[in-house]
Amino acid sequence: MSGYFSYLLNGIKSLAIGLKITNKEFLTRPITLQYPHESVKMAPRYRGHIELLMDSETGTHTCISCGMCQKGCPSNCITVKSKKVPGVKGKVLTAYILDFTTCSLCGQCVENCKPAAIDFSNEYNLASTRKEDFVFDLLQKLHPEGVPEPKVDPALLKKEQEKIEAAAKAAAEKKEAAAKAATEKEGEGGEKAEGKS
Numbered sequence: 180m181s182g183y184f185s186y187l188l189n190g191i192k193s194l195a196i197g198l199k200i201t202n203k204e205f206l207t208r209p210i211t212l213q214y215p216h217e218s219v220k221m222a223p224r225y226r227g228h229i230e231l232l233m234d235s236e237t238g239t240h241t242c243i244s245c246g247m248c249q250k251g252c253p254s255n256c257i258t259v260k261s262k263k264v265p266g267v268k269g270k271v272l273t274a275y276i277l278d279f280t281t282c283s284l285c286g287q288c289v290e291n292c293k294p295a296a297i298d299f300s301n302e303y304n305l306a307s308t309r310k311e312d313f314v315f316d317l318l319q320k321l322h323p324e325g326v327p328e329p330k331v332d333p334a335l336l337k338k339e340q341e342k343i344e345a346a347a348k349a350a351a352e353k354k355e356a357a358a359k360a361a362t363e364k365e366g367e368g369g370e371k372a373e374g375k376s
């Protein structure tokens with residue numbers, strides 16, 4: 180019998196707690212937004228897909244194409260593409276592909292990025308029935324009107340050209356020396372043959 184009353188009291192207590200929450204929410208101002216005419220202001224720590232950050236000083240990203248984000252991504256969803264441009268220090272980013280279909284929003288890439296070139300976006304509004312729509316080039320997203328040309332340093336360009344010229348000259352000299360040595364060897368061989376006869 181005592182078990183019955185304790186069960187009943189627990190039920191009444193749980194009902195009272197539930198009604199307290201309901202009454203509190205009933206008196207709170209609603210936060211309904213008229214989507215899509217109104218947008219939600221996301222919390223600062225919200226994690227949307229990652230994005231390249233714009234550097235206000237240079238007007239572009241600060242990615243150095245080191246590939247640490249790509250290497251550290253457990254889902255293999257990042258592909259960093261870069262190239263060497265004459266007169267520009269380091270490599271130049273040509274594409275930053277993110278396959279958001281497999282991203283777990285773990286944050287490894289953001290943590291691995293030493294120049295803090297990437298961070299989570301506030302994007303919450305992605306919807307599509309096609310998988311391809313979730314594969315983005317973050318570089319293009321950052322510069323939808325075209326990626327600016329990298330700034331060429333004339334002094335570095337000159338130094339690189341001199342290095343290339345010096346390497347070409349050294350290669351030509353080596354080739355010439357090898358050809359000369361081969362000719363001399365051939366000459367020696369001919370003389371020996373004549374002596375025998």
Ligand code: SF4
Pocket residue numbers: 229251252253254255256257281282283284285286287288289
């Ligand atoms: S958040 Fe994690 S899974 Fe997503 S791209 Fe970065 S490292 Fe990969």
Ligand code: SF4
Pocket residue numbers: 241242243244245246247248249259291292293294295296297
């Ligand atoms: S985003 Fe950061 S970690 Fe990734 S390649 Fe660029 S600089 Fe390196």
